Amino acid sequence: MQVVLQAFQRLFAMPKADDTWARRAARTVLEVTLVLLGFTSLSFLVSHLDFEDVTARTVVAIVVGSAYAALYTAVVLRHSRMPQAWSSVALLVLELAMLAILLPFLVGLSHLVVPKRFLDLFVGTTNETAWGILVFLAVVLFASRGWGRYVGRSARIAAANETSRVYERLAHEDVLTGLPNRRRFEQDATAWLSESAAGGGGVSLLMIDVNRFKFINDTYTHNIGDEVLKGIAEVLRSNVRKTDLAARLAGDEFVVVLRDADEGFARQMAQRLMDAVSRRDWSTIAAGLPVSISVGYATAAKGEALVDLMLRSDQQMYAIKQAGRTAS
Ligand SMILES: Nc1nc2c(ncn2[C@@H]2O[C@H](COP(=O)(O)OP(=O)(O)OP(=O)(O)O)[C@@H](O)[C@H]2O)c(=O)[nH]1
Numbered sequence: 404m405q406v407v408l409q410a411f412q413r414l415f416a417m418p419k420a421d422d423t424w425a426r427r428a429a430r431t432v433l434e435v436t437l438v439l440l441g442f443t444s445l446s447f448l449v450s451h452l453d454f455e456d457v458t459a460r461t462v463v464a465i466v467v468g469s470a471y472a473a474l475y476t477a478v479v480l481r482h483s484r485m486p487q488a489w490s491s492v493a494l495l496v497l498e499l500a501m502l503a504i505l506l507p508f509l510v511g512l513s514h515l516v517v518p519k520r521f522l523d524l525f526v527g528t529t530n531e532t533a534w535g536i537l538v539f540l541a542v543v544l545f546a547s548r549g550w551g552r553y554v555g556r557s558a559r560i561a562a563a564n565e566t567s568r569v570y571e572r573l574a575h576e577d578v579l580t581g582l583p584n585r586r587r588f589e590q591d592a593t594a595w596l597s598e599s600a601a602g603g604g605g606v607s608l609l610m611i612d613v614n615r616f617k618f619i620n621d622t623y624t625h626n627i628g629d630e631v632l633k634g635i636a637e638v639l640r641s642n643v644r645k646t647d648l649a650a651r652l653a654g655d656e657f658v659v660v661l662r663d664a665d666e667g668f669a670r671q672m673a674q675r676l677m678d679a680v681s682r683r684d685w686s687t688i689a690a691g692l693p694v695s696i697s698v699g700y701a702t703a704a705k706g707e708a709l710v711d712l713m714l715r716s717d718q719q720m721y722a723i724k725q726a727g728r729t730a731s
Contacts, residue, residue, distance in 0.1 A: 592608070613655035
């Protein structure tokens with residue numbers, strides 16, 4: 404008994420977000436099988452019972468109808484958590500299968516619950532099959548209205564989800580370059596510094612600034628300046644590891660957070676980024692475009708706050724920029 408109860412609980416438990424497709428599919432197959440089995444046996448049972456008592460027939464009809472409604476609702480709830488296209492197809496198939504099972508059942512049961520006088524008066528026939536078909540059509544209409552409302556609601560939910568996904572993305576993404584923005588950088592870097600302080604690997608920070616960007620804007624137009632910023636973002640994206648984070652802070656300032664990285668690795672990465680930007684063919688944007696970056700780096704001391712780490716790598720970046728200016 405315990406095993407059966409547990410199986411039922413698992414079967415009708417709400418699907419979890421991390422459920423695999425295979426597990427969801429298996430549950431759906433089980434559910435549908437259960438519903439169909441239930442209906443087939445109930446239909447068989449009711450059509451073979453010769454009730455004398457009208458109340459008993461009515462009770463059976465109400466119980467069967469409620470069971471149908473409860474099971475159907477459980478299945479709809481389950482499927483409303485599936486992606487729109489899948490849930491639409493799955494529900495349609497399910498609904499047709501259920502109605503196919505329901506038809507003979509309704510034809511068989513209708514004469515039990517509806518007095519013949521009523522049929523005579525309103526439908527003009529006592530033919531049970533005709534009455535059954537009428538009931539069937541009513542159920543189809545009713546179900547398709549519910550179906551339409553469900554699909555409409557799912558579409559609205561999907562649209563609302565999409566809008567909130569867009570807002571969520573915009574809140575953490577730089578619109579021009581598609582890189583994470585300052586907010587996302589501060590969130591992730593703060594979390595990684597805490598992990599590092601709690602015994603994780605070292606965190607290093609690279610501060611990046613485009614050299615003479617105002618000159619590029621003024622000489623080549625702001626649009627070309629934008630293309631340069633996008634190009635810098637591409638260089639950062641293609642050079643950092645998946646576990647690192649490259650973000651745009653503001654204007655021509657970018658940042659890279661390196662995880663599990665000591666000072667030696669940060670120095671190498673800083674040089675690699677400066678070389679990659681200098682080597683890139685910027686003439687595809689505008690002939691003679693002079694693009695280079697200065698990169699400062701610092702490795703976090705245990706428990707160091709993000710603001711202090713940023714200050715140290717910023718100071719180093721300006722020192723490098725200054726040295727470059729003096730050299731040129
Ligand atoms: N094209 C473009 N320009 C921007 C954007 N945001 C800020 N800027 C410009 O970026 C320039 C930043 O220049 P600065 O960093 O102050 O100066 P710089 O010329 O880079 O000088 P150094 O950093 O000392 O080499 C300013 O001219 C801003 O107007 C943007 O989204 N697109």
